[in-house]
């Protein structure tokens with residue numbers, strides 16, 4: 001039905017004042033799938049949208065996501081002040097563009113690039129876009145080398161663990177590279193060095209090493225993978241570069257595990273990505289991609305545009321992008337500094353390891369990881385219990401907690417796990433409340449005749465109308 005504008009004070013043809021409160025204007029019918037013929041009063045439209053969103057889960061209780069759900073008010077204020085700035089308009093917003101370059105330099109130094117001052121990198125929408133760029137650079141470098149050697153370029157492949165995040169399946173599919181997914185085996189739930197090498201050949205554009213795995217928060221052995229590839233090359237085999245998907249870990253390991261060698265200290269690491277919106281502590285919408293030096297990023301991938309004024313080099317899938325997240329990243333770097341980041345990430349790790357130990361002590365659960373690498377851990381229900389991980393996820397959901405349950409990929413699809421991601425803002429206090437709730441539901445679950453929920457219809461939907469268990473790879 002058409003919705004009449006409420007009378008307005010400022011319009012002499014419509015005498016009267018708007019009726020308050022908003023709900024006194026009921027009944028108002030909101031068309032759900034059609035563009036309304038007429039608009040609404042902004043207060044009414046606001047209330048309608050706001051009310052519908054109340055039914056979303058509470059972001060702070062969302063233990064499924066890796067993405068920031070709490071930020072400082074000052075960061076929010078800076079973002080509000082810069083919502084109107086388009087990141088691509090570098091000539092128009094030179095200060096914003098400069099903050100981006102400063103962040104790239106800081107990350108290059110953090111990740112031990114040979115020369116941070118000339119390191120090459122950019123911000124992106126998230127790690128997914130950054131991974132596409134990293135993968136594209138690997139593919140183009142491989143093509144160039146093959147062409148130069150007079151060899152065919154029609155069958156590129158990329159080697160990675162079956163535990164990679166779904167963005168790598170996308171990269172392989174969208175950019176027509178054969179994905180060589182190394183299966184899990186026994187208690188190896190991520191890529192191993194020997195297995196990675198065994199899957200490489202002359203058509204391998206690169207190996208993806210993940211720091212750390214979406215499924216269980218474990219770090220892949222980047223140094224061992226690089227060493228094994230060094231050996232392969234030294235023995236006359238192909239010389240295969242490594243891209244490190246540090247979506248989470250590239251913002252955790254530098255602060256909490258400074259001696260772990262996973263970054264540009266390893267010659268073989270050509271590029272690294274991270275999600276500014278995960279342990280970079282920025283609200284959703286930011287990733288970073290860096291290359292160790294200009295040789296690692298083929299110049300032909302960098303396009304130049306002049307229609308914004310100036311000569312703008314761009315290597316990205318998107319053109320326009322919000323500038324606010326980059327500004328918030330710079331704020332976080334200034335605000336926290338190295339030691340501030342260390343304290344935030346270490347606190348997350350302390351909460352995760354203490355929470356995992358407490359859950360292990362409850363009895364029916366078995367830890368797969370304990371949160372001592374990424375502050376993320378996966379655990380499963382012991383054999384013989386009359387309930388499934390999906391039952392636990394459902395029961396916690398009733399208490400407001402969003403804890404995903406999912407099965408592992410090949411060859412451990414027999415493992416079903418729950419995963420808890422501890423982020424900035426998830427305190428020891430909240431962790432204790434979660435354990436209280438878990439304790440409260442256990443007697444009921446233990447009294448079941450048998451598991452009630454399986455992977456189908458379990459957990460909660462990640463997309464509209466998809467009430468299935470998360471398969472772990474989509475863990476955002």
Ligand SMILES: *Cc1c(COP(=O)(O)O)cnc(C)c1O
Nearest residue numbers: 126127128165167214247275476
């Ligand atoms: C989250 C994640 C991605 C995807 O990152 P977005 O920032 O959500 O696009 C890729 N790889 C890993 C390991 C991740 O954890």
